[in-house]
Amino acid sequence: MAYHINNEAGILTFTIDREEKRNAVNDEVMDGLKKVITYIQTHDDVRFLVITGAGEKSFCSGGDLSVFHALETEEQAFGMLSKMGQILYELATLQVPTIALINGTAVGGGCEIATACDFRLVASHAKCGFIQGTLAITSGWGGGTYLFERGLRHDRALKMLIDAKPYEATLLHDIGWAMRVFEGDKMEALNVFIEHMRKIHPSVHRAYKEIELRKWRERNMYERVMEEVRTCAKLWESEAHHAAVNHFLTKSKK
Numbered sequence: 001m002a003y004h005i006n007n008e009a010g011i012l013t014f015t016i017d018r019e020e021k022r023n024a025v026n027d028e029v030m031d032g033l034k035k036v037i038t039y040i041q042t043h044d045d046v047r048f049l050v051i052t053g054a055g056e057k058s059f060c061s062g063g064d065l066s067v068f069h070a071l072e073t074e075e076q077a078f079g080m081l082s083k084m085g086q087i088l089y090e091l092a093t094l095q096v097p098t099i100a101l102i103n104g105t106a107v108g109g110g111c112e113i114a115t116a117c118d119f120r121l122v123a124s125h126a127k128c129g130f131i132q133g134t135l136a137i138t139s140g141w142g143g144g145t146y147l148f149e150r151g152l153r154h155d156r157a158l159k160m161l162i163d164a165k166p167y168e169a170t171l172l173h174d175i176g177w178a179m180r181v182f183e184g185d186k187m188e189a190l191n192v193f194i195e196h197m198r199k200i201h202p203s204v205h206r207a208y209k210e211i212e213l214r215k216w217r218e219r220n221m222y223e224r225v226m227e228e229v230r231t232c233a234k235l236w237e238s239e240a241h242h243a244a245v246n247h248f249l250t251k252s253k254k
């Protein structure tokens with residue numbers, strides 16, 4: 001299975017489990033994430049959603065290029081990008097606090113998943129970045145829109161997107177993207193992080209999330225996310241994008 005789910009004492013952990021592909025997202029991962037989000041939307045026993053990756057090397061390396069390189073045209077790309085764009089919008093607007101437990105590299109769409117979460121806890125060895133620019137595309141799952149809403153200084157957010165390179169954990173903390181950088185066991189780091197929050201009644205958490213979401217609705221977040229998806233889909237069909245993906249896939253085979 002490409003993922004596993006653990007629900008313990010109201011802490012629901014979704015782990016992408018494709019270490020051999022650096023936890024790249026395929027349709028199975030998307031469907032699994034959708035499943036946990038729907039569960040949380042329709043049940044009230046979950047207090048926190050935690051997203052992480054299997055192993056220590058990677059949180060998530062973005063979309064699975066070995067699968068998605070088959071998508072050639074803008075419309076084909078829009079189908080995949082809008083599917084995940086919709087899932088990440090639901091993640092970003094979930095009624096419980098969400099935590100990206102970043103156990104290793106988070107690049108491309110992996111960085112978008114993390115940015116759609118409320119909190120980012122980053123292992124000291126992990127590097128994260130919106131590297132989509134190196135593939136001649138922009139972020140295509142809404143991550144750019146979330147980044148500009150996360151309270152980072154505008155110049156830092158913009159630079160992170162247009163640098164298109166992975167940043168070290170300390171820099172991610174300095175610019176305000178990472179809330180904490182941790183050493184050692186990720187579950188220990190998670191437990192320390194939620195220790196106080198979990199003593200507070202869940203209805204309080206849900207009420208604060210709703211206050212934030214009201215602001216997002218007023219700012220037309222959904223429409224902006226879908227515009228971002230469309231922008232990426234347009235770039236997707238370019239020669240430059242297909243050549244960059246081919247280069248990555250053939251390099252891996254050598």
Ligand SMILES: CC[C@@H](C(=O)O)C(=O)SCCNC(=O)CCNC(=O)[C@H](O)C(C)(C)COP(=O)(O)OP(=O)(O)OC[C@H]1O[C@@H](n2cnc3c(N)ncnc32)[C@H](O)[C@@H]1OP(=O)(O)O
Pocket residue numbers: 020021022024057058061062063064065066067068081105107108109110112131132135138139140141232248249252253
């Ligand atoms: C599609 C949506 C779009 C968006 O909207 O944001 C994106 O996500 S675009 C971004 C896609 N992601 C990438 O371009 C990242 C590509 N991967 C890498 O740069 C590196 O693999 C890594 C993540 C930095 C890890 O490097 P390293 O630890 O050195 O591992 P390898 O490079 O040797 O990879 C091992 C293995 O995994 C395969 N792999 C890695 N990432 C992907 C991926 N995104 N899709 C498919 N396969 C991936 C890689 O090909 C290797 O396979 P083998 O050669 O068969 O072992």
